[in-house]
Amino acid sequence: MRIVVxxxxxxxxxxxxxxxxxxxxxxxxxxxxTGLRRTPQEIVRIVTxxxxxxxxxxxxxxxxxVLIPKVCDGxxxxxxGDVVVFAGGIIPEQDRxxxxxxxxxxxxxxxxxxKSILEFLEMVSSRKKAAExxxxxxxxxxxxxE
Amino acid sequence: xxETTSLFESAKSGDRRxxxxxxxxxxxxxxxxxxxxxxxxxxxxxxPGVGKSTLIGKLIDEWVSRGETVAVLAIDPSxxxxxxxxxxxxxxxxxxxxxxxxxxxxxxxxxxxxxxMDCLTPMxxxxxxxxxxxVVLETVGAGQSEIRVVAFANRIILVDGPxxxxxxxxxxxxxxxxxxxxxxxxxxLPNANRAAEAVKSALSAGSNIDVPDVLLVSxxxxxxxxxxxxxITELQSSKDRERLRIRERLISAWDSALLxxxxxxxxxxxxxxxxxxxxxxxxHIRDKSN
Numbered sequence: 244m245r246i247v248v249x250x251x252x253x254x255x256x257x258x259x260x261x262x263x264x265x266x267x268x269x270x271x272x273x274x275x276x277t278g279l280r281r282t283p284q285e286i287v288r289i290v291t292x293x294x295x296x297x298x299x300x301x302x303x304x305x306x307x308x309v310l311i312p313k314v315c316d317g318x319x320x321x322x323x324g325d326v327v328v329f330a331g332g333i334i335p336e337q338d339r340x341x342x343x344x345x346x347x348x349x350x351x352x353x354x355x356x357x358k359s360i361l362e363f364l365e366m367v368s369s370r371k372k373a374a375e376x377x378x379x380x381x382x383x384x385x386x387x388x389e
Numbered sequence: 390x391x392e393t394t395s396l397f398e399s400a401k402s403g404d405r406r407x408x409x410x411x412x413x414x415x416x417x418x419x420x421x422x423x424x425x426x427x428x429x430x431x432x433x434x435x436x437p438g439v440g441k442s443t444l445i446g447k448l449i450d451e452w453v454s455r456g457e458t459v460a461v462l463a464i465d466p467s468x469x470x471x472x473x474x475x476x477x478x479x480x481x482x483x484x485x486x487x488x489x490x491x492x493x494x495x496x497x498x499x500x501x502x503x504x505x506m507d508c509l510t511p512m513x514x515x516x517x518x519x520x521x522x523x524v525v526l527e528t529v530g531a532g533q534s535e536i537r538v539v540a541f542a543n544r545i546i547l548v549d550g551p552x553x554x555x556x557x558x559x560x561x562x563x564x565x566x567x568x569x570x571x572x573x574x575x576x577x578l579p580n581a582n583r584a585a586e587a588v589k590s591a592l593s594a595g596s597n598i599d600v601p602d603v604l605l606v607s608x609x610x611x612x613x614x615x616x617x618x619x620x621i622t623e624l625q626s627s628k629d630r631e632r633l634r635i636r637e638r639l640i641s642a643w644d645s646a647l648l649x650x651x652x653x654x655x656x657x658x659x660x661x662x663x664x665x666x667x668x669x670x671x672x673h674i675r676d677k678s679n
Contacts, residue, residue, distance in 0.1 A: 273467075279480075294410055
């Protein structure tokens with residue numbers, strides 16, 4: 244799968260994003276890493292140009308409630324409703340359900356293993372093949388439970 | 390109208406998503422809607438860490454400020470073990486994600502050295518046909534298969550840095566003979582002049598091929614970037630270098646034919662078990678594929 248790993252907003256720490264990028268590569272995926280401090284518009288542009296099937300958003304700054312929905316809306320507006328959005332970093336439990344309602348399909352926090360992220364992506368592939376909803380613009384409902 | 394043609398029509402009218410999808414179709418071996426080889430590209434290569442991506446970022450800025458558009462195909466190797474790839478070139482092209490005049494696409498070599506090349510030419514053709522003024526191929530010049538990638542470009546720029554000792558490596562690997570222009574990046578650092586002189590003397594020694602220009606550039610401070618863009622505009626390849634490139638392309642096509650042959654795995658097993666020698670295997674594959 245072609246996957247964009249992105250760092251939205253002003254947070255300057257990308258150790259986690261880089262670990263994820265490597266783990267996905269080792270899992271056989273083609274990973275496009277954006278580098279730090281991307282705006283939601285830039286991330287949508289990158290996903291478009293790279294024809295990526297999924298985008299992972301890493302945020303540690305606390306701005307996830309603003310930034311992640313903006314990326315989701317932007318993808319839908321750009322006609323990329325089939326792209327799968329997942330998130331990671333520091334996202335407190337009480338903030339998660341609004342993000343799931345925006346179309347995020349998985350949120351990985353501290354303690355998540357890279358193995359579970361790869362399993363999530365396998366599940367994504369099989370749902371895509373079966374034409375079951377998994378994209379950011381498709382029917383909300385299914386999400387990954389660790 | 391089939392899928393490729395309709396994507397192409399949309400891409401020509403400026404639909405980036407259609408363009409991205411079309412490039413994926415070509416990457417997976419789809420038929421190109423454009424005449425093969427009609428495009429024109431600039432290949433940029435050089436050892437790891439000399440600042441190719443950063444330099445391309447600066448070239449992009451300069452072209453865009455002149456009102457021209459740029460598409461970049463940034464090529465990185467896939468892991469031979471897992472098939473995965475980490476594509477990080479665009480993080481150094483910081484303005485690439487905001488302007489409509491820039492398109493950047495990361496490509497993984499996908500473990501078949503010839504395989505990617507099969508789709509590179511159609512990709513360049515399509516980008517040119519969609520009206521992108523400049524199409525740049527970026528690849529790490531660290532091994533033979535990467536040199537062969539860059540040999541698919543119409544004009545080639547080799548980037549090196551001061552104090553690297555890579556010039557001699559590049560010479561050994563045969564990239565220098567292919568280059569139409571040589572850039573010494575990081576010219577803000579000491580010893581850049583000396584590196585440029587070393588390259589010039591290496592080039593002029595005992596070669597009949599006309600010698601490419603050597604430019605000093607600093608992507609960090611933007612020094613020399615505007616002059617580099619001017620040189621690229623006027624850059625022409627010579628007949629001798631064109632012949633060398635055709636040679637590399639032919640070897641690449643040959644590799645591709647070998648790697649995709651159904652006798653390839655069979656021959657490896659036969660050699661492993663001692664049922665065949667290397668020479669017998671070569672003969673076997675060559676005879677059977679005629």
